[in-house]
Amino acid sequence: MENQTIDIGALENLIQALKQLPGIGEKTATRLSHHIIRQPEMYAQTLAHSILEAREKLQTCAVCCNFTETPICSICSHPQRKSDLVCVVETPADLAAFEKARHFTGKYHVLHGSISPLDGVHENKLKIKELQDRIKKDQVQEVILATNPTVEGDTTALYIARLIKTNGLKVSRIAYGIPVGSEIEYLDGATLGKALQNRVAL
Amino acid sequence: MENQTIDIGALENLIQALKQLPGIGEKTATRLSHHIIRQPEMYAQTLAHSILEAREKLQTCAVCCNFTETPICSICSHPQRKSDLVCVVETPADLAAFEKARHFTGKYHVLHGSISPLDGVHENKLKIKELQDRIKKDQVQEVILATNPTVEGDTTALYIARLIKTNGLKVSRIAYGIPVGSEIEYLDGATLGKALQNRVAL
Numbered sequence: 001m002e003n004q005t006i007d008i009g010a011l012e013n014l015i016q017a018l019k020q021l022p023g024i025g026e027k028t029a030t031r032l033s034h035h036i037i038r039q040p041e042m043y044a045q046t047l048a049h050s051i052l053e054a055r056e057k058l059q060t061c062a063v064c065c066n067f068t069e070t071p072i073c074s075i076c077s078h079p080q081r082k083s084d085l086v087c088v089v090e091t092p093a094d095l096a097a098f099e100k101a102r103h104f105t106g107k108y109h110v111l112h113g114s115i116s117p118l119d120g121v122h123e124n125k126l127k128i129k130e131l132q133d134r135i136k137k138d139q140v141q142e143v144i145l146a147t148n149p150t151v152e153g154d155t156t157a158l159y160i161a162r163l164i165k166t167n168g169l170k171v172s173r174i175a176y177g178i179p180v181g182s183e184i185e186y187l188d189g190a191t192l193g194k195a196l197q198n199r200v201a202l
Numbered sequence: 203m204e205n206q207t208i209d210i211g212a213l214e215n216l217i218q219a220l221k222q223l224p225g226i227g228e229k230t231a232t233r234l235s236h237h238i239i240r241q242p243e244m245y246a247q248t249l250a251h252s253i254l255e256a257r258e259k260l261q262t263c264a265v266c267c268n269f270t271e272t273p274i275c276s277i278c279s280h281p282q283r284k285s286d287l288v289c290v291v292e293t294p295a296d297l298a299a300f301e302k303a304r305h306f307t308g309k310y311h312v313l314h315g316s317i318s319p320l321d322g323v324h325e326n327k328l329k330i331k332e333l334q335d336r337i338k339k340d341q342v343q344e345v346i347l348a349t350n351p352t353v354e355g356d357t358t359a360l361y362i363a364r365l366i367k368t369n370g371l372k373v374s375r376i377a378y379g380i381p382v383g384s385e386i387e388y389l390d391g392a393t394l395g396k397a398l399q400n401r402v403a404l
Binding site for chain 2: 009010011013014016017018020021022023024027028030031032033034035036037038039041043044045046047048049050051052053054055056057058067069091092093096112
């Protein structure tokens with residue numbers, strides 16, 4: 001009675017391919033596969049095409065390492081954005097969040113991760129060398145470290161700060177504090193502590 | 203300063219395509235896209251190929267409606283499985299779970315869902331007509347309704363039972379009770395109630 005379902009090789013292949021995505025386990029991969037098979041054929045074609053197209057067309061910007069379809073991305077090639085002010089973020093998604101907020105007029109640098117030895121991510125896997133080269137080449141005046149407020153993000157910020165700090169270069173970390181619109185009652189002690197510590201004179 | 207990231211059309215396309223998968227929102231789709239772009243090109247090709255292959259090759263079995271690469275699946279064409287005993291399940295994943303348990307020697311019928319008017323799934327979207335045809339054609343003696351123990355699953359089971367019940371046909375529902383290996387202390391009241399109600403004489 002065993003090996004009854006061995007003939008569904010194509011389904012198994014799809015499940016295995018989907019399982020390699022981060023955060024997708026066997027059950028989710030199975031559910032997604034069934035969904036793809038049930039959809040009109042057009043959807044499978046669009047999805048497959050988008051995957052190939054994205055993988056083929058997208059490259060990392062030669063300056064900031066963000067994903068782009070051109071050798072240099074539109075932010076780095078924008079004439080009105082300051083080249084001497086660089087905001088360092090962990091991922092393209094973080095960059096997008098800052099862009100959406102529309103408060104930053106400088107350029108970015110995407111590290112593509114944070115230092116996390118337990119996950120096998122060491123400093124040489126991140127785009128730190130590219131940042132150093134860029135600081136020299138573009139005569140950067142200030143580097144804002146906007147990595148996540150996590151142990152890994154903090155470690156990465158500290159590591160980079162020590163590495164790049166010279167007399168001429170200002171290095172800063174984005175502020176910790178209470179998020180706008182939050183309720184103090186529900187905020188954690190660490191955040192409130194930082195908010196008190198970094199209080200601003202009125 | 204707006205529309206700075208418009209040049210990454212291929213990325214946006216991939217995110218939009220992934221977002222259409224069930225349970226995948228904007229953030230997850232973005233994370234998955236970045237992962238796909240960062241992997242070696244081979245992975246994107248394998249994934250795209252598996253999607254197309256699965257969608258192309260897989261069809262529903264003419265008898266039980268499970269996914270298969272042949273017109274009739276290996277379970278339905280197996281000579282030693284009883285054709286007159288049919289276990290009705292909601293999804294191919296449920297079928298796989300029963301097969302893994304290796305306790306069932308009959309054949310299956312996959313409904314591809316459960317009646318859920320709020321989600322727009324009405325009885326005519328499920329493979330119920332196919333089940334009725336099959337009961338007549340294969341002279342089925344017993345139908346075991348193994349839909350999920352949820353409101354939708356129970357409704358579906360009840361609906362099918364009323365529809366197919368005739369004098370000659372036995373219709374049953376899989377048993378509710380305490381799961382093997384569970385701790386009574388942590389089980390919900392509804393399950394314990396059912397377990398008491400359906401107690402078996404020793």
